[in-house]
Amino acid sequence: MFSLSISPSVSGSVAFLSPSVAPLIDVIVISVIVGFLMVIVFRYTSDQKAIRRAKDRLKANLLAVRLFQDQLSVVLRSYVRILRATGGYLRLAFTPFLIVSIPILFLIVQLDRYLGWMPVEAHRAFLLEAQLDNSANLDGIVLQLPPELVSTAPAVHVPAENMIAWRVVANREGRYKVAIVADGQASSKQVVVSGGVSRISPVRLRGTFWARMFESGESALAPSGPIRSISINYPSREITFLGGQWNWIALFFVLSLVAGFFFKTVFGIQI
């Protein structure tokens, strides 16, 4: 649906790195850039003085709990004020947070095409599934593959779910199109076979604009056709970092936070 005008530039620049390291570098660089941009945007879309005051009030009441801990009524009153000050702080942070979040939301969706999934590997089987409107059409469906792709098993029909699935193997790396013909109408789906980072659309949909924007990276299927969706079970990507396996978004979340805290301190920005 949407694609970034630049392919993951970092991947290109670190092509000499092993395929398992390149996505980590991508995530780190993107996180730092996003963390930086985010604090700058936050700076200019927020009431910095009011945020500072709200945070100071919070800290003051926290200290009050500590300083006057023998006075139970003071502690309880301070705790109420902490809750009130937290509400005030969240209210102040809400607008800039909203302004920052929406572009980041779309950015994440786009980056997820590159970093969320791994392409299928050559000589390794993958599943191609088609979802139809009704099960009556299942028997007449034909799969048309390019010469580099081979179906390794007969199609599996799942009438209860109006679904048909094929096991397919690619002989060579590349970007291919497979076609599924139903009721005389052909619908295609892109298949990416690669060992690196590529833009991947795991599903092609007939659905609405918003559904396709968030899920699919391809144009819509014909609305009048019998096929509702075509999907490929690309493996999701796990990134190794600090000895653990990370979903890229979780890693992005942590690293962009760290970068944001760093830049906010450097530029003296209240968040």
Place this chain on the structure above:
Amino acid sequence: MKWNRSYKRNATALLFLIMLLVLFPVRSEAYAGPGAGFAVLSSFWTLFLAFLYSLYALVTWPLRHVLRLLRRRTSKGKSQVKRVVVVGFDGMDPELASRFMDEGKLPHFAQLRSMGAFSRLATTFPAISPVAWSTFQTGVNPGKHNIYDFLGRDLRSYLPFLSSAEITGPKRHLRIGKYSLPLGKPIIRGMRRGTPFWHLLAKAGVPCSVIRVPVTFPPEKFSGVLLSGMCVPDLKGSQGTFCLCSTRSAGDKFREGGVRVPIERNGAKFYSYIPGPEDPLGTGKELRANFAIRTDSEDGSARIEMNGEKITLRVGEYSDWKSVKFKSGLGFGARGICRFYLKSISPELEIYVTPVNIDPGRPDLPVSHPVTYSIYLAKLLGSYATLGLAEDTWALNEQVLDDDAFLAQCYSNHEDRERMFFDALEKTPQGFCACVFDTTDRVQHMFWRYLDGDHPAARDLTRNQRPEIIQDLYRRMDALIGRVIEQIDKDSLLLVISDHGFKSFARCVNLNAWLHQNGYLALKEGKSESGDWFEDVDWSRTRAYTMGLNGLYLNLRGRERHGIVSPGAEGQSLKDELRTKLTGLTDPQSGTASITGVFDCDGIYRGPYLDNAPDLIVGYGGGYRASWDSVMGKVTANIFEDNLKAWSGDHCVDPRLVPGVLFSNQKIAADRPQIADVAPTLLKLFGLDLPSYLDGRPWTVSSRAA
């Protein structure tokens, strides 16, 4: 309406976001961007900390409560009060208070007078704030608390030192090339002796909040909260050094209290700096904080740029407190706060900068106990003045500030202190809460000239031209007392006290000049006057000298380095001689007595620190005080001169002439109450046994609290 619009906008945006997330819940974690992370983490972290603190406070409260009860078991049953609130007005004068009450100008003080008590409160010898407030807090005479004046004297060099605290650099340094790295923090030693009564109260489990009582620096450890007051130094270690940045070619050096700094022009911009403390790396250089200025003549404003912050000021306007960083090498430096005041932009650009105060939010030296208390107040109320003498009287004396600018500074500080005090009042629903407001002292010092019909510093003004600044001051304090009365319950005892009263300071007496002319102090051959701090004094022929405000010293053999007067009979005889000659010393201009009493310290003090006391305390008559030169150990040709400075009222006179005030919301029975009585009275009210060393006597308070 504005809030409503904002609320609607936020609500719409929130609805949109929620719809987005609900309608398109694909890989939901994708929506948790770092923006959300900051907001959630910050608030979560705070709430988490608050929860932990509160949990700790709640869970341990019963245990702590039991411990507190155990500590109070000896006093609780005997305690007559739930809470005592002491409001100190430094220098509030009973005569003026009576006059204004009788004129109906102070309704709340009058209310206290009619429902509770009002009387004069005898002050200390001498009637100087650090002395009197030290007696207030310890309940003992100066011979036991060791504070006799703002200044003490070095017996070897005859030079002055600050009597209340001594600050020295760290003991150990690491030498690296030209640098000498300090290993450790500066050492602060409090010189006031004795035990403040709130230490005893806190030890007995009485909650205590003490705000800006003089001579509480360095803050001492006890189980309560305390913010230090008078005697807290500025970042340079002085009692307040202001700075006048100016494009004007250098004028006269300020006598005391300030420095001139040039403003250099470069193109459309001007550049100047704030002088800071000495380089902690031992290079001997003074650290500086640079700033740039752009002026706008049409707008009558200037924009100051410092530390990446831009401050726009109109002529006659103060900035808020601003953080100042003084950078040294190797990451060392100092940090403080100051305010800018734009005096003029044309024909000369002049900016007054307050003394650089210790930043209460990030104190380089502790100004409170616990140290987090000053931070708490800074977070709650914003930055505030920490300097002991925060009202810049020197700047007004030197005409760097005018009356309005000085008053604006005074009342701005006062409002901060009111907020601190009312917060302390709220945080101390039972126990002891005290705050000393020193605006009363500073304003009376500087504006008595408008009250005194014939003051030399305001002779050119007719009666109608004299603003009623002091009357306005008393009205403000009355309004403050009104709010205190509203806030406290009937079980709280309210005491309003002052450490001394006030008198006009119209004529200066240079006692060193008198000593010189009467053969007690000798100058070096060929000299008829001396410079500051006895520069040209011949100590081998000097028998007596004076420095500071009221102390007169014998040059005693075995005590002073060049002492020539034998202790014992000779010393006593000289003291008697001086007392006789000085008492009733007549001002030839007016024919009145400039000195009404000279007091032998052996007779008025007792205690282990008597050796540090002056030998005699000089009690000046109303309208007189030690001259500015005499205070600084200078010998001049004339003994008497007019006081032409704005500093026109004073209390460093015969202590019998300047008692303080005592107001209360409850009846007090006391025979000639004195400031030393406050400590034993409060200890008794809270049911504590009185230590035997106390000099004061407890009053009988007809408490309505059981």
